[in-house]
Amino acid sequence: MKLDRKEILKALETITIAGEGKNMVESGAVKNVLTFGDEVVVDLVISTPAMHIKKRAEDDIKKLIHEQFSPEINVKVNIKVETPENPNQIKGKAIPGISNIIAVASGKGGVGKSTVTANLAVTLAKMGFKVGVLDADIYGPSMPIMFDVETEKPISIEVDGKSKMKPIESYEIKLLSIGFFTSPSQAVIWRGPMAAKALNQMIFDAAWGELDFMLIDLPPGTGDIHLSIMQSLPVTGAVVVSTPQAVALADAKKGVAMFMSDAINVPVLGIIENMAYFTPEELPNNKYYIFGKEGAKNLSEDLQVPFLGEVPLVQSIREAGDYGRPAALQTASPLEKTFEEIARNVVEEVVKRNDNLPPTEAIKITTMAGCSAVKK
Numbered sequence: 298m299k300l301d302r303k304e305i306l307k308a309l310e311t312i313t314i315a316g317e318g319k320n321m322v323e324s325g326a327v328k329n330v331l332t333f334g335d336e337v338v339v340d341l342v343i344s345t346p347a348m349h350i351k352k353r354a355e356d357d358i359k360k361l362i363h364e365q366f367s368p369e370i371n372v373k374v375n376i377k378v379e380t381p382e383n384p385n386q387i388k389g390k391a392i393p394g395i396s397n398i399i400a401v402a403s404g405k406g407g408v409g410k411s412t413v414t415a416n417l418a419v420t421l422a423k424m425g426f427k428v429g430v431l432d433a434d435i436y437g438p439s440m441p442i443m444f445d446v447e448t449e450k451p452i453s454i455e456v457d458g459k460s461k462m463k464p465i466e467s468y469e470i471k472l473l474s475i476g477f478f479t480s481p482s483q484a485v486i487w488r489g490p491m492a493a494k495a496l497n498q499m500i501f502d503a504a505w506g507e508l509d510f511m512l513i514d515l516p517p518g519t520g521d522i523h524l525s526i527m528q529s530l531p532v533t534g535a536v537v538v539s540t541p542q543a544v545a546l547a548d549a550k551k552g553v554a555m556f557m558s559d560a561i562n563v564p565v566l567g568i569i570e571n572m573a574y575f576t577p578e579e580l581p582n583n584k585y586y587i588f589g590k591e592g593a594k595n596l597s598e599d600l601q602v603p604f605l606g607e608v609p610l611v612q613s614i615r616e617a618g619d620y621g622r623p624a625a626l627q628t629a630s631p632l633e634k635t636f637e638e639i640a641r642n643v644v645e646e647v648v649k650r651n652d653n654l655p656p657t658e659a660i661k662i663t664t665m666a667g668c669s670a671v672k673k
């Protein structure tokens with residue numbers, strides 16, 4: 298049987314790899330198609346490490362060639378993943394230029410939500426993604442300190458004739474924080490709709506440019522304020538941070554339930570266990586489970602949401618946070634690896650989510666509906 302390369306290429310145009318808008322030929326994923334007698338070799342380069350997507354691409358190609366040409370053909374698919382150099386094309390859409398909005402939440406305060414957000418952000422940036430962080434924690438905005446930009450004030454710039462807020466940049470992360478607009482001593486007592494309005498402005502009236510990921514550091518808890526924020530922004534998915542101790546887990550559970558509730562309905566990408574165990578820097582193999590062992594991991598199994606990984610309690614994470622340089626930036630450190638693994642898991646879950654679900658819609662709250670939605 299004579300196989301024609303061009304015909305095979307044409308046929309491959311009917312297949313789209315999950316998360317990459319165009320078909321695999323147009324998107325450039327197909328690097329080569331070779332034919333040897335009754336053997337076809339397809340070389341693919343894709344931008345996501347997600348196993349199930351690779352498998353799906355391979356299966357789709359085999360099925361197509363068997364169906365359209367002959368079931369006798371021996372099809373070989375070589376897949377190479379190029380994530381770091383090639384920021385991928387995960388698309389969740391909803392806000393022009395911002396592909397994915399990830400809300401980082403915790404039930405309880407002080408569990409390391411902001412620390413995890415900052416480290417996840419710099420790790421995603423190192424992987425080649427364009428990343429923004431929106432610090433929405435009106436009770437305790439901490440991103441300005443964690444990114445060492447406490448004294449900065451965002452300026453206004455003109456974009457297409459409109460005046461927009463320019464995010465502050467630090468470690469290649471674009472950053473806006475409620476903290477830039479309030480003095481540290483000023484206790485911010487905002488009601489949900491006010492906070493949502495301020496955050497809306499920080500998203501829609503800011504010059505973020507193109508972002509693969511925007512991480513939102515939410516306030517702790519599961520109050521009205523979350524309802525307002527989540528209802529007014531098209532959030533792709535939520536990540537819940539918890540320590541392994543029972544009091545934190547109980548609140549994390551409430552957090553997960555909140556996202557899954559009908560009123561909010563945001564997919565939970567998974568749970569991260571912070572302060573999973575204590576490790577003294579000089580004895581890295583000693584692990585002390587001071588808050589209990591694998592509590593968040595078990596919770597994720599109970600709730601059937603993905604477990605995204607664990608972060609140990611180490612002094613250098615706290616110091617790095619206070620100093621204003623996220624610990625994951627330290628190259629070749631165990632923490633860099635820890636956060637890389639978590640970031641990879643997050644990206645995988647986002648890809649899966651975008652593959653399976655339509656983009657989360659921002660629910661436009663009219664004044665009346667908004668009031669009733671946020672009233673206790």
Ligand SMILES: Nc1ncnc2c1ncn2[C@@H]1O[C@H](COP(=O)(O)OP(=O)(O)O)[C@@H](O)[C@H]1O
Pocket residue numbers: 403405406407408409410411412413439517571572608609610611612613614615616618619
């Ligand atoms: N894994 C960790 N190891 C050591 N210190 C941590 C860790 N995670 C958080 N911390 C510290 O705990 C404190 C609270 O963390 P933070 O991220 O501000 O919590 P949240 O945002 O949930 O309130 C901070 O001082 C931070 O540096």
Ligand SMILES: [Mg+2]
Pocket residue numbers: 410411412434437439
């Ligand atoms: Mg915080």
